[in-house]
Amino acid sequence: GAVVSQHPSRVICKSGTSVKIECRSLDFQATTMFWYRQFPKQSLMLMATSNEGSKATYEQGVEKDKFLINHASLTLSTLTVTSAHPEDSSFYICSAFPGQGALNYGYTFGSGTRLTVV
Amino acid sequence: KQEVTQIPAALSVPEGENLVLNCSFTDSAIYNLQWFRQDPGKGLTSLLLIQSSQREQTSGRLNASLDKSSGRSTLYIAASQPGDSATYLCAANTGNQFYFGTGTSLTVIP
Numbered sequence: 001g002a003v004v005s006q007h008p009s010r011v012i013c014k015s016g017t018s019v020k021i022e023c024r025s026l027d028f029q030a031t032t033m034f035w036y037r038q039f040p041k042q043s044l045m046l047m048a049t050s051n052e053g054s055k056a057t058y059e060q061g062v063e064k065d066k067f068l069i070n071h072a073s074l075t076l077s078t079l080t081v082t083s084a085h086p087e088d089s090s091f092y093i094c095s096a097f098p099g100q101g102a103l104n105y106g107y108t109f110g111s112g113t114r115l116t117v118v
Numbered sequence: 119k120q121e122v123t124q125i126p127a128a129l130s131v132p133e134g135e136n137l138v139l140n141c142s143f144t145d146s147a148i149y150n151l152q153w154f155r156q157d158p159g160k161g162l163t164s165l166l167l168i169q170s171s172q173r174e175q176t177s178g179r180l181n182a183s184l185d186k187s188s189g190r191s192t193l194y195i196a197a198s199q200p201g202d203s204a205t206y207l208c209a210a211n212t213g214n215q216f217y218f219g220t221g222t223s224l225t226v227i228p
């Protein structure tokens with residue numbers, strides 16, 4: 001079945017530094033990938049939709065200059081948290097969408113990245 | 119905009135009980151609805167996917183139903199076990215985007 005690999009699973013960084021999170025579709029090509037964020041005890045919130053070869057579409061309230069998304073290939077999307085602050089500490093999950101045909105199939109999610117900014 | 123809510127927010131049951139988790143959505147124009155499980159600090163695990171044309175799906179002790187017209191889905195867990203303790207999320211797919219519910223935190227007491 002479709003597998004999405006997300007790396008790293010945990011990262012601790014200092015305030016002001018940048019952190020890159022990778023999301024890879026291992027056995028399918030993902031034309032669209034989604035990035036979600038989850039605060040403690042809250043549901044997942046969509047941050048942005050990234051389409052291969054084009055700019056990401058950010059949800060309202062998400063700073064595009066802070067959360068840089070690159071979807072350079074059909075199997076890799078990256079989320080870079082720039083100039084991280086403690087309030088950016090959260091759980092980030094990516095999801096991959098193989099394409100129109102997958103409307104009949106479920107989405108596949110990465111295992112998530114726990115970011116802690118100290 | 120699609121809104122998905124789940125009731126109850128938290129549920130605690132003794133081991134062996136059957137239980138029902140509820141999910142409601144405001145826009146019935148969905149392609150499918152998916153139930154996930156999330157363990158603390160972990161990613162999502164897909165449990166069941168129901169297409170818009172289907173009324174239910176079963177996997178082991180899990181049964182999910184879908185009533186598009188009323189905007190509801192339920193996840194039935196039979197003979198609950200402590201290992202079922204987790205947060206359960208439903209998500210409605212309205213095209214190429216998911217809308218997640220608020221989640222139900224389930225605790226099964228041995």
